[in-house]
Amino acid sequence: MHEMALTRNVVDVVVEAAEAAGAVEVRAVHLTIGYMRDIVEDIFERCFTYMARGTVAEKAELVITRVPFTVRCNKCDHVYYIDVNKEETWVCPSCGERDYKLNSGMEFYINDIEIVGPAAPEVEACGQEKADTCG
Numbered sequence: 163m164h165e166m167a168l169t170r171n172v173v174d175v176v177v178e179a180a181e182a183a184g185a186v187e188v189r190a191v192h193l194t195i196g197y198m199r200d201i202v203e204d205i206f207e208r209c210f211t212y213m214a215r216g217t218v219a220e221k222a223e224l225v226i227t228r229v230p231f232t233v234r235c236n237k238c239d240h241v242y243y244i245d246v247n248k249e250e251t252w253v254c255p256s257c258g259e260r261d262y263k264l265n266s267g268m269e270f271y272i273n274d275i276e277i278v279g280p281a282a283p284e285v286e287a288c289g290q291e292k293a294d295t296c297g
């Protein structure tokens with residue numbers, strides 16, 4: 163189950179970044195995953211919850227954006243969608259060639275990590291009216 167290894171990496175990166183930022187909690191993790199990545203989102207989420215237990219990311223919500231699989235025609239540069247299971251979609255709709263390179267669909271990265279920051283330092287809680295208690 164390769165979701166385990168991928169999730170391990172994601173948890174490590176998220177926890178490291180959150181701790182470096184002084185986060186007390188990670189609220190959400192935004193991920194971009196290409197459709198060619200053979201990832202079962204349910205399993206991925208369950209692995210994440212399991213591995214993040216006891217870390218600042220244990221309550222984080224995973225927000226996954228899937229990127230469709232597209233290719234770029236080597237002859238005319240046209241970008242089109244491909245369904246690997248349907249051979250008729252492998253042909254360039256623009257010029258009819260079947261000579262292409264991968265354009266998108268293999269992505270796997272973290273776009274954003276939403277954190278709950280550290281509690282505001284005492285001094286910032288002091289407004290004008292409490293100025294005399296701020297020492």
Ligand SMILES: [Zn+2]
Binds near residue numbers: 238254
């Ligand atoms: Zn073409």
